[in-house]
Amino acid sequence: MRYLGQTAADRQAMLAKIGVADIDALFKDVPADALNAAIELPDHRGELEVERHIGALAARNLSPADAPCFLGAGAYRHHIPAAADHLIQRSEFLTSYTPYQPEIAQGTLQYLFEFQSQVALITGMDVANASLYDGATACGEAVLMAQRATRRQKAVLSGGLHPHYRGVVETLMRQTDQPYLAAPMDAEGNEDLAALIDEQTACVVVQNPSLFGHVRDLRPLAKACQAKGVLLIVAVSEVVSLGLITPPGEMGADIVVAEGQSLGVPLSFGGPYVGLFAAKEKFLRQMPGRLCGETVDQDGKRGFVLTLSAREQHIRREKATSNICTNSGLCALAFTIHLSLLGEAGFTRLAEINHAKAVELAGKLDGLKGIKLVNGSFFNEFTLALPKPAAGVVEALAKKGILGGVPASRLWPGEKAAEHLLLVSATEMNTEHDMSALRSALEEVL
Amino acid sequence: MLNKQGRQTTPNAGADNSGPAGGYATIGGHKGLEHEEPLIFEQGEPGRCGVDLPAPANVAERLGGLRRKGAIGLPGLSEPQVIRHFVRLSRKNYAIDMGVFPLGSCTMKHNPRLNEKLARLKGLGDLHPMQPESTVQGALALIDELAGWLKTLTGMPAVAMSPAAGAHGELCGLMSIRAALIARGDARKRILAPESAHGTNPATAAMCGYTVDPIPATADGRVDLEALRAKLGPDVAAIMLTNPNTCGLFERDIRQVADMIHSIGGFFYCDGANFNAIVGKVRPGDLGIDAMHINLHKTFSTPHGGGGPGSGPVVLSDALKDFVPLPYVIHDANGYRLVEQDESGKSFGRMKGFHGQMGMFIRALAYMLSHGGDGLKRVAEDAVLAANYVMASCDDVMSPAFAGPCMHEALFDDSFLKDTGVSTLDYAKALIDEGYHPMTVYFPLVVHGALLVEPTESESKDALDHFIMVLRGLAERAQSKQAADYFHGAPYLVPRRRLDETQAARKPVLRWKPAQDNKAAAE
Numbered sequence: 001m002r003y004l005g006q007t008a009a010d011r012q013a014m015l016a017k018i019g020v021a022d023i024d025a026l027f028k029d030v031p032a033d034a035l036n037a038a039i040e041l042p043d044h045r046g047e048l049e050v051e052r053h054i055g056a057l058a059a060r061n062l063s064p065a066d067a068p069c070f071l072g073a074g075a076y077r078h079h080i081p082a083a084a085d086h087l088i089q090r091s092e093f094l095t096s097y098t099p100y101q102p103e104i105a106q107g108t109l110q111y112l113f114e115f116q117s118q119v120a121l122i123t124g125m126d127v128a129n130a131s132l133y134d135g136a137t138a139c140g141e142a143v144l145m146a147q148r149a150t151r152r153q154k155a156v157l158s159g160g161l162h163p164h165y166r167g168v169v170e171t172l173m174r175q176t177d178q179p180y181l182a183a184p185m186d187a188e189g190n191e192d193l194a195a196l197i198d199e200q201t202a203c204v205v206v207q208n209p210s211l212f213g214h215v216r217d218l219r220p221l222a223k224a225c226q227a228k229g230v231l232l233i234v235a236v237s238e239v240v241s242l243g244l245i246t247p248p249g250e251m252g253a254d255i256v257v258a259e260g261q262s263l264g265v266p267l268s269f270g271g272p273y274v275g276l277f278a279a280k281e282k283f284l285r286q287m288p289g290r291l292c293g294e295t296v297d298q299d300g301k302r303g304f305v306l307t308l309s310a311r312e313q314h315i316r317r318e319k320a321t322s323n324i325c326t327n328s329g330l331c332a333l334a335f336t337i338h339l340s341l342l343g344e345a346g347f348t349r350l351a352e353i354n355h356a357k358a359v360e361l362a363g364k365l366d367g368l369k370g371i372k373l374v375n376g377s378f379f380n381e382f383t384l385a386l387p388k389p390a391a392g393v394v395e396a397l398a399k400k401g402i403l404g405g406v407p408a409s410r411l412w413p414g415e416k417a418a419e420h421l422l423l424v425s426a427t428e429m430n431t432e433h434d435m436s437a438l439r440s441a442l443e444e445v446l
Numbered sequence: 447m448l449n450k451q452g453r454q455t456t457p458n459a460g461a462d463n464s465g466p467a468g469g470y471a472t473i474g475g476h477k478g479l480e481h482e483e484p485l486i487f488e489q490g491e492p493g494r495c496g497v498d499l500p501a502p503a504n505v506a507e508r509l510g511g512l513r514r515k516g517a518i519g520l521p522g523l524s525e526p527q528v529i530r531h532f533v534r535l536s537r538k539n540y541a542i543d544m545g546v547f548p549l550g551s552c553t554m555k556h557n558p559r560l561n562e563k564l565a566r567l568k569g570l571g572d573l574h575p576m577q578p579e580s581t582v583q584g585a586l587a588l589i590d591e592l593a594g595w596l597k598t599l600t601g602m603p604a605v606a607m608s609p610a611a612g613a614h615g616e617l618c619g620l621m622s623i624r625a626a627l628i629a630r631g632d633a634r635k636r637i638l639a640p641e642s643a644h645g646t647n648p649a650t651a652a653m654c655g656y657t658v659d660p661i662p663a664t665a666d667g668r669v670d671l672e673a674l675r676a677k678l679g680p681d682v683a684a685i686m687l688t689n690p691n692t693c694g695l696f697e698r699d700i701r702q703v704a705d706m707i708h709s710i711g712g713f714f715y716c717d718g719a720n721f722n723a724i725v726g727k728v729r730p731g732d733l734g735i736d737a738m739h740i741n742l743h744k745t746f747s748t749p750h751g752g753g754g755p756g757s758g759p760v761v762l763s764d765a766l767k768d769f770v771p772l773p774y775v776i777h778d779a780n781g782y783r784l785v786e787q788d789e790s791g792k793s794f795g796r797m798k799g800f801h802g803q804m805g806m807f808i809r810a811l812a813y814m815l816s817h818g819g820d821g822l823k824r825v826a827e828d829a830v831l832a833a834n835y836v837m838a839s840c841d842d843v844m845s846p847a848f849a850g851p852c853m854h855e856a857l858f859d860d861s862f863l864k865d866t867g868v869s870t871l872d873y874a875k876a877l878i879d880e881g882y883h884p885m886t887v888y889f890p891l892v893v894h895g896a897l898l899v900e901p902t903e904s905e906s907k908d909a910l911d912h913f914i915m916v917l918r919g920l921a922e923r924a925q926s927k928q929a930a931d932y933f934h935g936a937p938y939l940v941p942r943r944r945l946d947e948t949q950a951a952r953k954p955v956l957r958w959k960p961a962q963d964n965k966a967a968a969e
């Protein structure tokens with residue numbers, strides 16, 4: 001067994017030092033009938049066998065590398081620079097722990113500080129934390145934080161909010177019987193959330209661009225929120241959009257949550273991803289999760305530490321702002337490296353390319369065989385109204401080797417108005433050829 | 447020389463990390479292999495870029511008039527600059543790949559590189575979560591296969607795969623329990639948890655609206671059954687008990703605990719963070735538990751990555767197996783299906799985006815396949831053996847908190863440092879100079895000045911012997927009165943010495959700001 005280093009002689013010597021006859025003497029507190037239970041599992045295998053086994057599972061899937069892929073809906077296919085994936089596999093990053101001993105974790109702490117700085121900059125907010133699990137759980141935490149900060153209970157959820165984000169919020173609210181108001185599905189992007197605010201409202205949660213792709217000016221909503229002491233939470237499920245769109249902070253958001261997967265993190269069938277969480281400075285002490293801060297060491301040199309931990313579970317226990325402990329450190333590193341490689345110019349250009357691809361694709365599809373583009377505005381994803389139910393169309397496209405989009409009915413099941421809607425995204429990964437292939441395949445299946 | 451905190455800046459007899467080399471300080475600030483590294487924000491130039499992207503096609507913009515006006519303020523760096531920056535940062539970290547990482551409760555074991563390779567396979571690492579079911583049958587089969595291993599290893603009938611980490615698993619377990627209680631028409635109010643519980647336990651209970659009632663421990667570090675009995679009542683939803691517990695001991699009365707909590711209609715949540723001590727050897731399902739999270743990033747070796755990501759599947763008993771989060775995988779005549787909408791009316795809903803930490807599932811399954819049932823049993827045995835070996839090798843100069851044998855962690859209190867002027871923290875910091883990551887300190891809270899050592903099965907006897915020599919040597923050194931100053935100043939041989947945490951918290955600087963902002967803030 002290649003990972004285990006004790007030889008039989010080592011074990012004997014160690015048992016002798018301990019002063020017991022055999023290993024089971026060390027397990028004497030386990031009820032005797034439960035010890036050494038017969039557990040039916042295959043025996044150990046070599047690398048080659050394991051590689052074959054998992055390789056065979058991989059071969060049963062359709063890789064987006066082999067099929068034009070237009071799927072988005074909260075997870076986006078982007079190019080990951082070779083340097084990013086290489087760097088995150090360095091032993092010192094990959095096999096380290098949460099930086100509890102700052103003297104020997106300055107590497108992790110400094111990149112977390114850089115990560116927090118980048119997140120604050122691109123969202124237009126004052127402060128950001130060192131990551132949460134993903135965009136959806138970050139959204140749940142934001143609502144809990146808004147309740148603490150406003151001492152009110154009700155959450156108003158936009159009908160353009162990703163149903164997974166909405167689902168996480170709803171699950172959390174149900175645990176403590178908190179009220180929430182989930183607006184009806186808003187495929188058109190013209191809901192009036194301000195009208196839903198009342199005296200009990202703690203926060204309004206809105207996604208931008210919305211699940212259906214609409215880019216909205218949130219300033220009027222922010223004003224309405226402010227007037228009633230309601231916090232505006234803006235969720236961003238495609239973080240590359242921040243390279244081109246006015247940041248939520250500039251539009252008056254109090255809390256911004258985002259899915260950071262698009263930068264540096266592989267799709268990996270849905271996880272692990274990285275939740276971004278940023279807020280106005282005045283809410284700092286209500287924030288969930290770890291925060292890295294600058295300080296000096298004993299010799300006066302600049303260094304970094306985890307800080308304000310009096311908010312956290314290991315200090316505050318049942319009074320903590322969240323139960324989170326392990327977060328998404330390595331994905332945050334991948335994000336930071338990718339964004340460092342891009343820089344201002346690259347990030348902006350990447351966003352421009354994504355937008356241009358989507359505009360181009362929308363132009364190719366709008367009007368084709370009764371297809372209607374629903375959106376007035378969008379970034380790299382838009383909604384098409386199809387003449388047929390979208391789920392069947394997507395299946396038919398898959399049979400032709402094309403991953404043609406996400407049927408809205410998968411996210412809004414049972415919602416009649418969702419049935420014919422297809423979410424289509426385009427990124428820098430999509431070639432001219434991909435787009436033509438989608439167009440001709442749609443022509444055939446519709 | 448004493449600095450302003452009254453701490454010695456150079457050891458009596460140690461090397462000096464900050465001082466001159468051969469009489470001179472270095473001219474440029476670096477020290478040999480150790481580089482001072484500024485923030486990326488301090489070395490960028492607007493014109494530089496580390497990726498080459500083609501010019502976008504010229505299209506009529508459709509951003510709804512919301513194109514960003516000003517600059518973001520991100521620095522521009524070339525690829526070599528970025529690589530150098532992060533490589534230099536990496537060298538300021540300690541890691542399992544460098545040496546023993548005995549951080550108790552965290553199970554810092556070897557991370558096989560095979561698993562990294564497999565997680566990146568085409569057809570797994572690049573799968574989109576919203577692909578049609580027909581195109582991801584292998585991925586769903588993989589989740590199902592991992593679920594099978596987890597059920598077999600724990601002897602439990604069901605497992606929820608959604609949770610993203612241990613704490614998230616606790617949340618899943620308590621939400622499942624709450625859903626089951628509500629289905630009975632009996633939501634209940636109180637959760638019992640030992641005083642030694644990890645902070646995530648009470649924090650999670652509070653997120654579910656429960657009050658937390660602490661149970662004291664006996665003198666031998668286990669749950670006090672009489673105290674537990676006294677706390678039972680019809681409003682108790684569950685007990686949250688870690689087993690092996692956070693003191694590194696097996697809760698030998700675990701079945702009585704299960705019977706007691708079940709007798710009042712409550713549930714038994716087991717915190718499975720310490721599953722590594724019994725994996726392949728004892729099935730928690732044989733002990734009467736109802737729910738347990740398994741940190742795949744501990745027992746099943748998915749890399750901790752400097753703080754995550756993790757994965758925390760939760761095994762569930764018959765009584766809880768219908769009260770699961772969405773989505774979940776089932777297998778029927780047509781193959782694998784991902785159930786994303788509640789079909790039974792019993793699911794408590796969604797707790798995360800998409801379908802769980804697939805990248806961690808791949809790694810964990812590769813780890814299990816590599817070890818097999820036989821290897822996993824050896825994992826538990828070698829981990830427990832290693833901890834007991836450390837305990838037995840140090841018990842004359844350090845102070846075990848409880849009588850052994852222990853499980854996979856050796857817990858010491860600080861009585862061996864009594865009257866030395868050396869604290870648990872000082873002792874831990876001195877270990878850093880010796881080339882080791884310190885053990886977990888000051889946890890569990892029930893032990894004074896706790897030092898929790900978890901060597902794991904990954905260490906060879908030679909590595910343990912060296913580590914033991916250092917533990918002993920430092921314990922002995924602490925006894926000599928002259929050494930206190932040395933300990934107070936440690937560590938010395940590091941990129942940064944002790945950091946001022948008070949300043950960090952009092953005047954929080956949590957991000958870089960452009961120069962003009964800094965000026966504005968100062969005015």
Ligand SMILES: Cc1ncc(COP(=O)(O)O)c(C=O)c1O
Pocket residue numbers: 324325326551552611612613614644646647688692717719720741756758
């Ligand atoms: C005993 C115990 N419970 C729960 C947790 C929380 O697990 P995670 O960090 O994966 O959320 C930990 C992790 O440190 C732990 O040691």
